[in-house]
Amino acid sequence: MSLERLLEIHRSGLYATLPLHQIDSVYTLTKATLLTQLSDFERFTLLELQFYLTLTMGLDIEAKHCLDLICDRFDITKSERICVLKSVYVEATTGSTLREVSDGLVKDAKELVRLSNIAKSSMGGKLNIMQDLMAVTKRVVALHHEDVKEYTEKLALFLDLQPLDTESWYEMSEVYLANGNTDQAIHCLSEILLTEPFAYNVWSRIGEVQLMTGFKTSDSQRFEEAKRHFARSCELCETYHRGWLGLLESAKRLGDKKLVELSRTQLDKIVSGKLTSAENIDKISQILAN
Amino acid sequence: MALTSFVLYGIGVILLINSGYSSYEHRQLSKTLLHSRHFPLPLDVKMEAVVGCVLVLIGAIISIQPNQTHVVDVASGSVVEGYTEEALRPIDMGKATIRQEAMGTSDYAQIENRPGYIDIRARRKEYQEWLATEKK
Incomplete structure (x- = not known):
């Protein structure tokens, strides 16, 4: 049971x-699970998880140990994923600027491309960093998050290359939202729905953005839109707490008593x-009590 | 439920073995005694095989159980009550996701968690600050 839980995380x-407050317990569990009999896939998945957890907790030596174990099994000159892991380690533990981290990553990636092209030259077909090493390209984009303008441009460029990358669309929408461009944020989230039309958390997120805009502008059209999106997310997951909470809020604003009643009964x-996680239940009870 | 399907499996398998053995005997007999004439397999042996198959199938269908009711909350690790659905019904997206919601996760959680865009420095800082307030 605990193994499945960790793999899901x-x-x-x-x-x-x-x-x-939950990082420590997950870390302890991962450590204990790593000592049990595991398949290769499970072991290296857990090692990657452990790598991120130890880095977050500041246990740099243990993180390096995880990275070394992964590197021993999968050669860094053959795997772009390890190049990315290494850059995360360098970013976390050294004081170097993000640009230096990104340069180091590109250097590793170039070496990978060079070696693989030597190996492949007899068969034809060559690798190219921008088109073939998507994980590296994405990580280089992520390392530009300090300068908002440059970050948006880089993200847009990356999404031109990889328009189905839902994670990047979400990141883009968060960047827009942080700068108050709600319509662009909603546009980015809608792009995710083209790829994943059943992603109910994204439906809810659009509703939340519409709701926020509605509070700011007091435009009833926004509440109507929010209601529509929350309703869709509730349709896709009948106990989705965010969907129902949003529906309750937008129904209150629209003065729809029947819908308020319905959302209240459903939330109760x-x-x-106990159809959602304990933290969500606390959140719902607080909101319902107000 | 488990006992019924076990009994059905047992009877079905016995019937199948019995009809198999009968047809083997019948074949031996027709080889030694009646090799020149066409000698079809008796109807009861055929029926026995069919009935045996049907019983095993019914047993298999009965033995299908609904999903487990308890699931584990992914983040905190506590066991929570899940949602039990009757087995052998068409899967409804709105109901199928209930189980995931009880676990505190979803198939689309990765879109929101964005592990590819993790800001590890900020995370480390947050954790250290949290640790400092926790120690006080």
């Missing part, structure tokens, strides 16, 4: 946003049946 990328049902 890795798969969903939860380690990047895990609540701080979620709380009493």
